[in-house]
Amino acid sequence: MNSAAPLSTLDRFLFSFFNPEVAARYVAPMLDGMLLTIGLGLCVIATGLVLGLTLAVVRIQHVRLINGIIVAFADIFRALPPLVVIILLFFAFPYIELSMSAFTATWLALSLVLAAFTEEIFWTGMLAIPKGQWEAARSTGLGPWATLVQVILPQAVRMTVPPLTNRTIAITKGTALGSVVALHEVLNVSSAASSEAGNATPLVMGAAAYLILFIPFVVFGRWVETRFAWKR
Amino acid sequence: MRPALELRDLCKAYGALAVLHGVSLSVPTGKLVFVIGPSGSGKSTLLRCCNLLEVPQSGAVLVDGQDITQAGVDLNRLRQQVGMVFQSFNLYPHMTALGNVTLALRKVQKLSKAQAQADGLQALARVGLTDKANTYPGQLSGGQQQRVGIARSLALKPKILLFDEPTSALDPELVGSVLQVMRELRESGMTMVVVSHEMGFARAAADHVVFMDKGQILEQGSPQVIFDTPQHPRLREFLTALGQR
Numbered sequence: 176m177n178s179a180a181p182l183s184t185l186d187r188f189l190f191s192f193f194n195p196e197v198a199a200r201y202v203a204p205m206l207d208g209m210l211l212t213i214g215l216g217l218c219v220i221a222t223g224l225v226l227g228l229t230l231a232v233v234r235i236q237h238v239r240l241i242n243g244i245i246v247a248f249a250d251i252f253r254a255l256p257p258l259v260v261i262i263l264l265f266f267a268f269p270y271i272e273l274s275m276s277a278f279t280a281t282w283l284a285l286s287l288v289l290a291a292f293t294e295e296i297f298w299t300g301m302l303a304i305p306k307g308q309w310e311a312a313r314s315t316g317l318g319p320w321a322t323l324v325q326v327i328l329p330q331a332v333r334m335t336v337p338p339l340t341n342r343t344i345a346i347t348k349g350t351a352l353g354s355v356v357a358l359h360e361v362l363n364v365s366s367a368a369s370s371e372a373g374n375a376t377p378l379v380m381g382a383a384a385y386l387i388l389f390i391p392f393v394v395f396g397r398w399v400e401t402r403f404a405w406k407r
Numbered sequence: 408m409r410p411a412l413e414l415r416d417l418c419k420a421y422g423a424l425a426v427l428h429g430v431s432l433s434v435p436t437g438k439l440v441f442v443i444g445p446s447g448s449g450k451s452t453l454l455r456c457c458n459l460l461e462v463p464q465s466g467a468v469l470v471d472g473q474d475i476t477q478a479g480v481d482l483n484r485l486r487q488q489v490g491m492v493f494q495s496f497n498l499y500p501h502m503t504a505l506g507n508v509t510l511a512l513r514k515v516q517k518l519s520k521a522q523a524q525a526d527g528l529q530a531l532a533r534v535g536l537t538d539k540a541n542t543y544p545g546q547l548s549g550g551q552q553q554r555v556g557i558a559r560s561l562a563l564k565p566k567i568l569l570f571d572e573p574t575s576a577l578d579p580e581l582v583g584s585v586l587q588v589m590r591e592l593r594e595s596g597m598t599m600v601v602v603s604h605e606m607g608f609a610r611a612a613a614d615h616v617v618f619m620d621k622g623q624i625l626e627q628g629s630p631q632v633i634f635d636t637p638q639h640p641r642l643r644e645f646l647t648a649l650g651q652r
Contacts (some may be wrong), residue, residue: 310558311497314458315511315563316487325514329501 177186190374201368205377208364209384211400215360216347216388222337223346224287225294232323234294234302245294252291257349260284265356281353281360289346296338301332333403340396348389361385410599411436411473412489412567417456417466419449419622427463428622434567434615439599441609441630444619445645450602453619454569457600458489471566483515490560490580494572496552498544501622504531504555505540508562516563526625530562534588550581554588561592568592569600586612609636618642 182190234245252260265280275283304327312322354363365381412434419427426449434440442450455461457466457481459475467474475485487633498507505527512523531537533552544552553573560568570589575581593599593612603609608617609630616633618626618641626639634651637643646652 305495305497305499307493307495308499310460310491311493311499311559312484314483314489314491314511315458315513316483316484317511319516326499326509330499333501386476 181362183185192375194374194376197372197374198380200372201365201377201380203239204359204364204368205380207363207390208359208361208381210360211278211312212350212360212384212388215278215350215358216354218282218344219285219289219347219350222282223289224293224343226286226290229295230290230294231297231301234298235323235327248323249294250293252288253295255288257284257288257353258352260288261352261356277353277356280356281350281358283373285346285349285352288344290348292342292346296335296342300335301327303334314342336400336403340399342362344389344392344395344396347392348385351385361388408436409471410434411471412457412600413467413469413472414453414456415467415469416631417463417468418455419452419461419463426622427456429466430619430622431466432617432624434598434600436566436598437596438476438614439593439612441607441613441616442600442602442619443604443606443633443645449620449622450619452572453618454491454571454600454602457521457567457569458486458491460491486561487511488566489569490563490565490567491569492553492556492560492571492573495577496544496560496576498547498552498555498557500544503541504536504547504558505545505556507544508559509583511559512562527558528564530558533561533591534558535584548581549577551576551607552585553585557588557592559583567598568598570599570603572603573601574603574605604649606634606649618645620645 192405217259220352230245230248234242247385261281263282264284265277268275308326309322312326313319317325328365353360353363354366356364361381361384365384369375410431410433412431414432417427417430418425430449430453432440432453444450452461456617457467463476466476468476470485470489473480475482499510501577502510505524508524508530509527512518512526514522516523518526524533528537528540530631531540534557536551536554536558539551539555544555547555557568557573573589574585577585582605586605589601589608590597590612601609601613613630616630617624618633618637620641626633626637626642633642634646637646637652643652
């Protein structure tokens with residue numbers, strides 16, 4: 176008569192959340208999802224930071240019309256939720272014959288959002304460099320471009336590393352939003368697996384996967400902050 | 408002999424606020440010209456017009472006889488001949504003392520790294536800071552920072568050095584080391600224009616003293632004339648207020 180012994184609460188919890196059999200079944204798709212998340216994340220970081228820095232450097236040239244466009248871009252993409260941008264790109268753009276893959280839509284949306292924030296962060300960083308730095312460099316014969324590259328940007332970048340790493344981490348985590356356009360990244364894979372298995376273990380695996388991916392990233396960000404701080 | 412630097416009828420206004428009203432001044436080669444005057448008298452603006460950090464609305468700035476306000480002047484080349492030392496030092500905090508001194512040598516004069524380092528160390532030696540070559544500005548005292556600032560200009564082998572209140576941001580006990588360097592520069596024959604409130608230094612080291620007020624030169628002459636027999640009532644008032652009379 177012991178076959179009908181009810182499962183204890185702990186057993187039920189372990190069965191639902193930490194089920195080794197279920198976990199084993201989904202290791203392979205989870206790894207695929209992680210690879211995709213890494214690839215997408217790196218693409219977003221590269222595009223977003225480079226585009227943002229470029230826009231900030233263009234903006235510091237103070238050409239009124241161009242600056243108007245850059246400010247509008249930065250304000251719009253800082254205001255829009257990244258999810259809305261992804262959905263617009265993926266579901267609305269096909270109406271103007273501009274279809275894109277789920278990967279492209281997510282990459283583009285997150286890159287634009289990251290670029291908007293990056294531009295603002297670099298811009299305020301450059302503005303925070305005292306005018307005397309420009310004057311000192313210019314009065315030793317450095318041109319405006321050399322002054323920017325040699326004197327202003329190195330200081331602005333160092334100053335903006337903490338807000339920049341924070342923002343980059345926050346937006347790169349947004350790769351999970353790709354699940355709404357059926358991108359096979361970590362969250363999508365784990366929620367699909369969890370429905371299929373009728374068990375929550377794959378979701379726990381998904382959470383673990385994000386920790387595995389992003390904790391080194393966060394630690395790296397902290398390392399960059401220390402590495403780039405100069406002696407005062 | 409042609410003066411190293413000559414200002415002719417300089418006018419400068421910020422909007423409706425006129426800062427310089429037709430100022431003319433001649434700085435002979437190898438001389439130290441000292442500019443005094445109350446704050447807001449336009450003396451810093453005058454100095455900043457000498458390397459076009461401020462662009463005058465009218466008038467001429469002649470360096471070695473060449474009017475640098477004309478179009479087509481290579482400003483970056485010119486600025487290497489007219490060095491500037493700032494009140495707030497303006498050292499690059501992300502570079503060592505030597506890095507500060509060699510940046511323009513490498514990036515503008517295009518010297519090799521070894522040559523730039525050699526020239527930079529020589530400039531640092533002239534201000535007595537060879538041992539601080541690899542120190543960052545944040546770890547230097549104010550006086551040392553200002554001497555690095557001087558070395559940064561000096562390394563470019565300028566014809567003229569401009570000093571914009573070089574000791575005003577320093578603790579009193581650090582002023583001496585900077586003035587000592589300036590004294591040595593004068594003895595080496597450097598042409599200098601100094602805006603400062605160091606009246607003792609002006610008396611002892613200046614060849615020519617200029618008193619400015621409200622954007623005009625009211626009186627100029629040798630230190631003895633300016634400090635001992637001032638004529639203009641505004642200058643007398645100024646010197647009395649400073650306790651110099």
